[in-house]
Amino acid sequence: MKPTVEEILAASPVIPVVVLARLEEAVPLARALVAGGIRVIEVTLRTPVALEAIRLMREAVPEALVGAGTVTRPGELAAAERAGAVFAVTPGLTPPLVEASRHAGIPVLPGVMTPSEAIAARDAGFSHLKLFPAGPAGGVAMLKALAGPLPGLRFCPTGGITAESAPDYLRLPNVACVGGSWITPPAALASGDWPLVTGLAAAAARLARG
DSSP states (O other): OOOOOHHHHHHOEEEEOOOOOOOGGGGHHHHHHHHOOOOEEETTTTSHHHHHHHHHHHHHHSSSSEEEEEOOOOHHHHHHHHTTTTTTEESSSHHHHHHHHHSSSSEEEEEEHHHHHHHHHHHHTSSSSEEEHHHTHHHHHHHHOOOOOOOOTTTTSSSSOOOHOOOOOOOOSTBBOEESTHHHHHHHHHHHHHHHHHHHHHHHHTOOOO
């Protein structure tokens, strides 16, 4: 049975947001993250190798929950599902994406930035949302403000979050997890420094949620 969005977000306090420049980085990266205790991986569709990287990760590291990020069109959602992604993340939410998500075989975590967008996403049937970009949107203060009028929503804030600021987000009751890129620094990926990635993943996996 495929995991639900709730199960995916509960599997790790931090979801690494990964931009892969080279296909050969995919499998070692997935193994390094899982070795550090991070099973959920968001591979952004920002590079030509992203879809193939998702497929390779899923085949070589089946315990990893690999999803596609930066999904902006229905066709990208369908392609991600064909590649084996177990979830998809969008930076925003449009009527075509809402419709596509209703027919998709994988859960979608839609991005919102404002209260109006959060309400629209809720009314479209989503209970778990990505606050993006979290820093410019108001960060922790914004999430505290949303908790009152929108108590049924839970968020995965992403964008501008660091190892230092992540605990402040995770203490909030309406935050399920956070997304961040600090676990997978580009220099480490380029040099193949997988022990560094595993160490960063281990530290992230130990972060407590409120």
